Amino acid sequence: MSLTPDLAARASHPHAITDPKRVPAQRYYSADFAQLEKEKLWQHVWxxxxxxxxxxxxxxxxxxxxxxxxxxxxxxxxxxxxxxxxxxxxxxxxxxxxxxxxxxxxxxxxxxxxxxxxxxxxxxxxxxxxxxxxxxxxxxxxxxxxxxxxxxxxxxxxxMDAEAPPLEQYLEGIAKVLDPIAFERMRVRWWRHVILPCNWKMAQEAFLEAYHVMQAHPSLAMGAADDDYNVDSLASNFECFEGGHAHSRPPTSSEVPVKGMSWADYFIQFNNALYFGTDAFTTEREMFIQQGLLEKDIPDDEFPAKFFEALYTYAQGAGIPLPPPATETTGYGHIFPNLTFLPGYGNNIIYRSRPNGDDPESCIFEVWAVQIPGADAGEPERPVLEGPIPVEEWPQIFREDFQNVIGQQKGVHGSGIDDLIMSEHYEAMIINNHLTIDRYLSGD
Ligand code: FES
Ligand SMILES: [Fe+2]
Incomplete structure (x- = not known):
């Protein structure tokens, strides 16, 4: 979809977006805006x-x-x-x-x-x-x-809207690209939440773009910066749907994202950073497989392919029904208005962000780490929500994200701050979310 429809013409409510590259700051703290979202978005959306x-x-x-x-x-x-x-x-x-x-x-x-x-x-x-x-x-x-x-x-x-069209229709487009990931086979490994002192959209937006990785997550960018780091490998090339949903397609380049690094070194360090920094995208299972490969003599540029080969062999032996590799989606996706997925290998991390009561500057932010279990897993336990867990007790990568949005919520109040500048290249999922919220608020 185009991100530049005739916005000014339908800006019938306060703090509406009139230029997709600029998001009015008040959308993150205005009580009136939160009230509008309450009445016109949350009461009517799946x-x-x-x-x-x-x-x-x-x-x-x-x-x-x-x-x-x-x-x-x-x-x-x-x-x-x-x-x-x-x-x-x-x-x-x-x-x-x-x-x-x-x-x-x-x-x-x-x-x-x-x-x-x-x-x-x-x-x-x-x-x-x-x-x-x-x-x-x-x-x-x-x-x-x-x-x-x-x-x-x-x-x-x-x-809550009895007149709303069925879910199947609502998810049209996005379900088709996310279905190959086989979410329905995944079970919860852990489910935790934090109460963040920021707007629900702001918390979510830290997970709707990867543009921040260079600065905010040095462990994922391997300390590289500027032209030495190509963040497009993580999330760009977005496909946005009318319903507000979006996903990022697989990267078009096969270059190693960090200049001067081999594929093997990048891949291994990235997995390690995710394992220790989230315990979600990369889990013990993949670390075990990776460890096995480290003991073999594998040419550097073949390491990722060999890893996936070993993963599928392992999965077959362990009765893990991994779906075939998804070619059309990286699994990095967003379901409007407040659910985000980040991919792993038969794993996923799912984020849900929602207002905490009626306070526009507080949100409930949850993380589910899910994984396709093996044949010997038995019946999974009914998941238990942990927390609220204080920001400082989360693994490193989450902490880095949470601290940024706390700082951002402080900044949006600045009397000289009218709007936030958006990149259509890197922040398309965020823009698409705001434009779709406006459609609900305007009653379109
Ligand atoms: S029986 Fe439910 S309020 Fe009286
Ligand atoms: Fe992040």
Whole structure:
């Protein structure tokens, strides 16, 4: 899609983008803007509520919160998930908190004991005949209020707008390029979160471009700078979709990103930096395979190819159903408005950023490290959210990113700062996200 539509003409709300290369600073701290997002974006957009593996058994539930909304996602049967506003139909008490199980397939309100089955139908009202008129007891009126729900790639999406088009349509384009990565085969290795003192978009944007790697992550750039480091190898050549989703295509050049380094040295150091700096993209599994290759005499420029060969051989032996290598996508992708994927080798790291209540300058930022398990992994445990983990306790690469966005949130308040300058080459995913937010806010 073009990143330069007729923006000025449809800028019908405050702080709208009129030039895609300039993002108004107020979008990151204005309470009015956050309120608009609350009403016109979050109430109408598909968003990831949880992972399918959060609900392994019938009756399992998890609560998803966005702004002041609480939604209960419930496994109704082996094949069906439901989502409800987390509010009793009597006097609106929340029916579940965090995660748990509705035993006996009954959702029971803790206040006066009204009950529902997992399908949302009311099954019991205490002292119904004595206490309530027949109109109050109308069956449809007593049903739990539903929220649209569907799943893709092992994740459960919800949408509070009953009129919103189906998820399949919403993900058109992006699902096709991300499907070969086989997200649905992946299971959670860990799931952690941090509360960051910055806008939800700002936190996310640190993971929507790689332009910052040269300065912010010297371990990934091997200390190289300027013309010695070609960051385009990590994320550029973006494909942006109308729905706000985007991904970066594989690099067009086969040059080593750091001038003067061999492919073997770059590849090994990059893996090491990711393993120690994130414990997500590169995991023990790949370090083990890499270690095995280091003991062999492999020509420098063949090292990456030999690594992938060894990975597939290992996967076959260990019963890890790795999909064939994805040729059309690096897996570095974004699902509008707040989910980002970074690729590994049969692994992925998934980020979700969302407002923390109604505060435009606080966000809940979560990281899932997921991986395709081997045949001997057994049934995975139901994932448990760790944290909030203080910034200083995260592995190095996350820390570097989090510290930058904290500093950025401070800077956007500067009275001389009207806008943030964007590169259409490196920051296209960010621009596309803002333009799509504006479409929601303008009611397009
Ligand atoms: S508020 Fe739920 S039963 Fe009364
Ligand atoms: Fe980063």
């Amino acid at each position: 968003q990831v509520a949880c992972r399918l593996e959060d609900l392994p058994e019938t009756g399992d539930y998890i609560e998803y919160e966005i702004n002041d909304q609480s939604i209960l996602v419930v496994r109704e049967s082996d094949s069906r998930i439901k989502a409800y506003h987390n509010a009793c139909r009597h006097r609106a008490t929340a029916l579940g908190n965090g995660a748990g199980t509705f035993h006996g397939r009954q959702i029971v309100c803790p206040y006066h004991g009204w009950r529902w089955d997992l399908n949302g139908e009311n099954t019991y009202v205490y002292a119904a005949q004595r206490g309530f008129t027949p109109a109050c007891l109308d069956k449809d009126n007593l049903r739990l209020r539903e929220v649209q729900v569907d799943s893709w790639g092992g994740m459960v999406f919800v949408n």
